[in-house]
Amino acid sequence: MLTPKEIISTLQMVREENLDLRTVTVGINLTDCVSDDIETFKRKIYDKITRTAGQLVATCNRIERRYGIEVANKRISVSPIGVVGAPFNADQMVEIALTLDKAAIELGVDFVGGFSALVEKGMSRGDQALIEAIPQALTESQRVCSSVNVASTRAGLNMDAIKRMGVVIKQAAAMTADDDGLAAAKLVVFANIPQDVPFMAGAYLGIGEADAVVSVGVSGPGVVKAALERAMAEEDNMDLSRAADVIKQTAARLTRAGELVGREVAEILGLPFDIVDLSLAPTPNENDSVGEIFEAIGLPAIGAPGSTAFLAMLNDAVKKGGAFASSHVGGLSGAFIPVCEDLTIARSAAEGTLALEKLEAMTAVCSVGLDMIALPGDTSAEMLSAIIADEMAIGVINKKTTAARLIPAPGKQAGDHVVFGGLLGEGPVMAVNMGSQENRFVRLGGRIPAPIQSLVN
Amino acid sequence: MxxxxxxxxxxxxxxxxxxxxxxxxxxxxxxxxxxxxxxxxxxxxxxxxxxxxxxxxxxxxxxxxxxxxxxxxxxxxxxWQAEPSDWHQNKPETQPYIVTAIGPDRQGLVAEIAGELFKHGVNISNIQAIFKGGKNPMDNLMVFEVDVPRAVVMNDLRDALDAIASRLELEINVQHRRIFESVSNILN
CATH class of the missing domain: 3.30.70.260 (ACT domain)
Incomplete structure (x- = not known):
């Protein structure tokens, strides 16, 4: 027999607090599709993707009803196209992106990730072609997402790649000027990218993974906020130790729900279950915001002093709860602080409580990085690269994943409003405190060496 | 004996x-x-x-x-002659579900839902009411723990219960028991 508490708390999570499975992502290895003939390669990847994930959407719909939990997105991630499409030139890379897009549309999935390159140390021919193709690929496709790993703790920072990415982001935004630079919102630059992220835009299937796997991304900032609010209201001896406990327990419950659904989808599809990524990933809706958790704990707003300390605790408690609940927690697992995807964070940024500099500080302790940040349209490519380099350095030195998803919104000034729609949301254009647009440091290129792993202080 | x-x-x-x-x-x-x-x-x-x-x-x-x-x-x-009922003698393979009716108490609520469950060959293994009154819908909850034979078409059962829900102005959810267990228990 279930106790009333078990029943009520589960129902509350699902009905009122926006527990959802943000995504069930099927990772598909494309290494066996390799060919130096573009038509053969396109046909093989299209066939393999549509064959492997043919039942994904129908299965998710079925499981959704069985458990009464929404699966918000169904997604595909593939082997990095920079690797498996190495023989092809940039124009052909665009064709590959459009093939991925076609497969995604055919399957009815929301996004396909893996139009990616791993270039933390250097760029192969395929990587170069892929990176060159990114602006056009993301402009002409609807559902393709792209990621480029430009740094790692073991390899250091590839400043040539970072310099290049500033230009690529600028181009991608310019080509989608009518949509406030939407293409740049589907492109993320990483340090220490995990091989098994189910979240976009960073999802790809690492080379060390199986032929096809199912991963799940669980979200639920609303559930954490509600649990904290309840504890704050009802408990006499509330302090931060207790708050950490509440977050941890909530994270464990969320992870359990995710693993249950993930394993079941995997079983039905006949694929191995890979990981649960428990990330507090907001959507641009009330009660589904990471910023609201900051207010629930008593901070005036996200970005106010104290925010970095609380984010550190939040991120750590989420990881601890997740790791306890499932033996296969992976991906990014932690708290995201994307500006445009989160109603409260966007509001703090618009009101000036949260500046780019404070966000950067907070990314040292969050699970991703500078995410979904709209910048003035006249931000130079060099300046974008410099911001990326700063963000990557934080990840490399702290042995964590960091990422930058920057959108220089064409024609927009700081304080203007941009709208990307759907999960990508909307928000203010944030000011960049840059002085000159020139940046000789970035222009030097080369590599920033990998950091020493001893003398840790 | x-x-x-x-x-x-x-x-x-x-x-x-x-x-x-x-x-x-x-x-x-x-x-x-x-x-x-x-x-x-x-x-x-x-x-x-x-x-x-x-x-x-x-x-x-x-x-x-x-x-x-x-x-x-x-x-x-x-x-008591320990003769199990037909149901227990020929028990079909079942799946455990939790049916929750959320909303104010109404006359006939249990009869309607239990009647519909019976019509679909569903056995109620436990039933409990959590009525605290007031406006919070979660304080007025009727919980049916049920065994649903595999042969039951879940969509038909849900549709039938949805019809009752709209007639009685309630919300009725049908969820597999595992979701409650997996988010509530440390062991699973």
């Missing part, structure tokens, strides 16, 4: 179980299984006992009633 089923109902108070059990013991009866529950302040218990061959349900009932006079209990004892 001289099995009996004993039901004990009344206002909750200390000593009910002590008294009932010791009288069964006096009759050289052995309690084989038992369950008790509380509904507000009302006590209810069901006991399964094996009596001595020369004893009977009537005699035990008489002793129980005589010796608990003053406790204001309703006690019945029935002879």
């Amino acid at each position: 001289n099995k009996v089923l004993i039901s004990v109902l009344g206002s909750d108070q200390p000593g009910i179980m002590a008294k009932v059990a010791s009288i069964i013991n006096q009759h050289n009866g052995n309690i084989e299984n038992l369950s008790q529950t509380l509904l507000d302040n009302v006590f209810g218990a069901l006991l399964m006992a094996n009596l001595a061959e020369d004893d009977s349900a009537e005699k035990l009932e008489q002793s129980l009633q005589d010796q608990t006079r003053g406790m204001n209990l309703y006690i019945r004892v029935h002879p």
